[in-house]
Amino acid sequence: MNQAKPLRSEIEASQGGEIVLGKLDDYIGFHLRLAQNASFRAFQRKTGQSDLRPGWFALLSLIKDNPGITPMTLSRASGRDKSTLTPLLRDMIRDGFVEKQPIARDRRSYALFATAAGAARLTDLSRHAAEHDRRLDQIVGDRKAELLNLLRRIAVEIE
């Protein structure tokens, strides 16, 4: 349908601010990406000045709250591929925010711990992250619980 040559009026409309989303407007995946992208960029702008890499906050937080966690478990908890974590962990260890210890019963892996410097840095980052998320809280208002539930279900149930 609508295979005909576009009308002049349609073309004119496309130049202005009147964008037709079409079927896209009904796609959860599309809006999910738009929202996440906008949120991620805003967070990055806020923390970028504070010499923080955006991926660090979630990882450091998880390591602090789960002392001895392994890279593989961390990968699942943070929703990122294990190979993505390799260079991030290397840098966090190099910079003294995280330490690794061998695991006796599995020599392939290692246990991760936040150092005192890591905990301090996390506190610092938490200020920015909390500020950012407070903005998100404002936007969603009293429907936050429901939103979180839906997002959790999407993350878990999609395969």
Add this chain to the structure above:
Amino acid sequence: MNQAKPLRSEIEASQGGEIVLGKLDDYIGFHLRLAQNASFRAFQRKTGQSDLRPGWFALLSLIKDNPGITPMTLSRASGRDKSTLTPLLRDMIRDGFVEKQPIARDRRSYALFATAAGAARLTDLSRHAAEHDRRLDQIVGDRKAELLNLLRRIAVEIE
């Protein structure tokens, strides 16, 4: 708080499936990323076999529904930086799915149109995309309208 050395029980717990999300569990941004990432990966797996690049679907759909749209407008509509679009558009034009035409009144820019091949490809992609989004629809059930509203508001209002 909880600055003390981690208990052995905590360490053990971190190895298993019991992950403590801590403050993260209350962060919209965190769950947004998790959900988007999972959804994106699932979509990619579904369409990857069909020789489709995931970024193409939204762009092609927008070009088809907005004949004559410029890269800049497309950038805003798709939520991606203009420089991200450059190589994507180049490839879509090279492969004959999209055509560009000069704009008389602004020689810096150009107008984009979907070709017949592009429309055909879009139809093909739509099948996969619709299938994927039907899965998302199942997960969110009757709260879809509300979810879309929240996601739209986040994308627009965060700055």
Add this chain to the structure above:
DNA sequence: TCAAACTAGTTTGATATCAAACAATCTTTC
């Protein structure tokens, strides 16, 4: 009118990300 400010698109550089292939180690199965 024409210089200054702005805007559109491209190029370049830096991250982030996944997936596949690999090596080392564990676990299972016979």
Add this chain to the structure above:
DNA sequence: GAAAGATTGTTTGATATCAAACTAGTTTGA
């Protein structure tokens, strides 16, 4: 207890993405 299979972490290769710097063209305003 040894071979086969599974799991963990790393390396490598391919995209996607943004931001900043750049070029070319347009708009503004003095």
